[in-house]
Amino acid sequence: MKINLLNYNTPYLSGKTEVNKDPQAFKERYGAGVCDKKNNTRGYNVNFSGNPAQKASEVAAKSLGDKILSSKTFGNILEYAEGHPVSCNALFSLVIAGMLRPATILSLPGKGEEDKKKKLDAAAHAVASGAIGFLFATIIMSPFDSAMKKLKNNPAKFLGKKAEEYLGNLKEKGLTKTKKFRNVEKLIKMGPDILIGIPRSIITIALIPPILKYVFGINPKKKEQKAEADVKTQQPQTPNNNQYTNVSLNNPAFNAVKGGDRNAA
């Protein structure tokens, strides 16, 4: 295969190129015939700048790890972790506890259909709790993260003498770079998560049943009712069980056999 490079990528201030000096000669020497009407290779025109051999070697040298590290997504995740740590933690929880864990649970071998159903319920539960956790953390913590950013840009506006005592001069440029400030920043950004942890769990527990019902089509109340009904239907099969003795003695049908209904009399 013959590869020709039409190099138009010279700086425009560097003067005339070989193309402009004698375009016809240039075309005859380097042209691949892609502009000819009868040529079938027109669709293979490639936009590419730089030395192809060098570019190919650079691409080959990059390992998978390097590709991940230099990807935009990875960089964005890092910035998100720094700017919104609580929300980022919830996002990791959503991925690990809401996707990886259910996938593992579902892939484990089970006994019978009931076990499978239990696993599906557990998976749906994990996804729902992960999603609620992420949404709740993002909504609650976003204003705090934004406020912290403002404070970092102008510490003297928001901080007082007490903070100046342990942080140093608030008007100094390198204040936010100090380890003390970095640690306090982490505490302020992640500390509220400790405080909102309990209400968050309460709200998550409260919101899981409607999410299971309307998103996954699983109704926990129906299940409970069904379980109760199953227990009731199983009662006659265990006549010798002492815990049901009182129930069966108060049964009107039982009284009728004894010689009359007590309630009727």
Next chain:
Amino acid sequence: MQLSINTQRPYAANYSAPQQNKLQCCKPKPQSFTGSKEEIISSMASKSKFFEPVEKAWDTMTDWIAKNIIGKAMNSDIVAKFANKTENSKYITNHIITAGAAVGTGMYMYKTMNLPDDKMDKDRKKVLTLNHALTFAISTAGSYLADGMLFGKWRKVTNKYAELYTKDKDLLSKIDKINKGLKAEGKNTIDLIDYANDYLKDKKLVNRLKGMDIAKTFLICTMIYRYIVPVAVTPLANKLGDKFLASKKEQDKKLQNAA
């Protein structure tokens, strides 16, 4: 087969080659936007008025939080003590996550112990509470251990990331040289974040390098607390608890029969 590689010219607008001599087949496509530079800049700089009230409300709210919540918290004695005590600590993120997990576990333990007797018998409550506590202890110890073990490896990853970001393979040797000079002068040495801050003056890189450490701790803690423990440790602890309760019941029965 012949393959021709055609490079596009971004400077086509400024290019003044004679029209007659141009290769007609390789003309660059005309620009879709033909406005002046001023028009482009003004269109990019102007903001939508639709979100103006929302942005104002957001600004007011975040200002209030910065002044009345974060500002007051940072001016308090507790935060001052925290800052002074943890100045040289490497595990701040782990400590905060552990504190959060301790609050959550404590709440579950309290709720389990205070369950009415008709919902759960006393022995099972005790076993379950102990289960919560042991699971928390194992998870916390595991997260600190894993974090410590991965410290060196993650530092290498961070260095590699910085080299790739700056496209400078000599980045670390440059920092070493600076540190040697600083040591000779009797000054404090700098790390990668300091270098990005003071020498490169790249805020994006600084934030990303800070994010590397935070993301690592989050990944380790989430993997342990939310994946390894629920999948592997909790079922095992439950089975052990059930066995313990069953053996205790048997012993109680034997004692009753003997009496």
